[in-house]
Amino acid sequence: MTGPTSPAPRRSALLRAATAVAVAVPLCTAGWLGWRALDDSGPAGAAASATPAAAPPAATASGDPGQATPTTPPTSTAPTGTPTGTPTGTPTDSPTGTPTPTATPESPAPGPGDLAGRTVVLDPGHNPGNFSHPTEINRQVDVGNGRKECDTTGTETDAGYTEADYTLDVTRRARALLTARGAKVVLVQDGDRPWGPCVDERARAGADAHADVALSVHGDGGPASGSGFHVIMPAKVVAGKADNSAIIEPSHRLGLLLRDRFHAATGEPYADYIATDGLDTRSDLGGLNLSAVPKVFIECGNMRNSADARRMTDPQWRQQAAQGIADALAAYLTTR
Template sequence: MDAVRGSGGSETAKPPRRSAGRSLRGVVAVVCAGVLLASCTAADPAPGESGGAASSAADRPKRAAPPRADAPLVVLDPGHNGRNGANLDRIERKVPNGRGERKHCNSTGTSTDDGYGEHAFNFAVAEAVRDRLTRQGVRVQLTREDDDGVGPCVDERAAIGNRAGADAVVSIHADGTDSDASGFHVIYSDPPLNDAQRGPAVRLARAMVAGMTDAGLSTADYIASTEGFDGRDDLAGLNLSTVPAVLVECGNMRNPDEARAMSTPEGRERYAEAITRGIEDYFDR
């Protein structure tokens, strides 16, 4: 995450708009009712099914239309980047931390004992969350478009969400701590520095914990809070956000069981589903 626990991670707040039309349920209902999708749950038929490869266009599900202009905007921030480790001179320069001090631009992130990098896990999960949300008609932007670059710095990651006027920013990470520690936790900026951090970010954190718990994930057993919440003042990406923002530590990459899950496509899909549930819960409250 954002260079903590050794795991190597305008000022006017814009609280999320809460009209019924901006809920995810409202967006999905409009997409379905408008016949922009032939079936909101249908999958592409396999060759040989429903007429096979020669099936007519009428038999095939339609592609989802682009998200509506008034749909919620979610910025996903996959922590770190694939080439950070080879560019320490760039990621160790100091940038503002949002509380009058300075910290490293970024960090390398942690990894499993087998060498699967946190940066790769973060990006894979972010892509999967993006795909899930986009299918629901949500507008999604990532702070980086691949896993073969450097940075961006933590202050620029915050600026991306601020400039976009995001309705929610979710930074995706994994921790690297003692091997017997396990579970996820959600970090928010505390004490708050603006209205977005004071109210909406806390609600986003609570919704994220609820969604991930509902998806069957356990809260962390190695932080002070047993409920999965972690208010902190040292993460620049959260401190500098003027829109609702949280950071999700999906689990511990040094825990053998969680490392195995994070290293498989099926495990990463489970984390993506859990994060998506948290975002859905936030918008649908």
């Protein structure tokens, strides 16, 4: 029925209109209440909106770049306790309270091919196999102004997630990001060596690859009460076989870019237990003393701190860390 077939008395029309309004009001009210029940603007919705966005697919600690990483955070609890013995696994705890990355207006927009012709050396600190080769890694090597161990085992979280596993995963992720922009990326080790290499070989890797720049990725083993990241830049060393005079200025420029881009990508604060404003300058690291190309180290967080450990064991946060590293290297290479 599409409508009345003859005119109805005026009083009947008014009565019908009043009746329709009386029915529509409670129906609309019920519908609005139902919509609010499904809306994300309540307490549950606020919690969801604070969760960091899922990272793009990237390499896992044992996989090749480009392999998809599940974007749903694991549900295991944060590691606690004191480490005992050799590490026993690779937790992927989802962080609580992960800092929200801040925007970087100066960050170069990703552009396929804009790094073509550039070569980057990425140095994943330590090696998962170092635990099994104490004799080899304890051998002393010349770093110019002294002698140091060939390499060390590195640190780990209380749950046993090792620095070596962390650094290899993050450098693989950074390699994928830089390669997508056209750069040639060389890893000093890619999980393909039983131990090492020694710090003097790591320092030579930049020159051997005819690289434009090199960067060493680490996680710190500071006091459990301290947190945050810092960047280590080379002090001038002219001693023995070391003379890094030519790389001091460009390395310090890279260090500033890395500090700013890493902070912007991850939201991680500057270290509160070492360095000043996230920057440190050292003359005791063979990887910096002996390098012939601009190079810095980054300690991405304190693995002995529970909050930093939760972040560093989360694959989504590691993707953000890799993004900050890639952004810094791209900025350095495109603004020289």
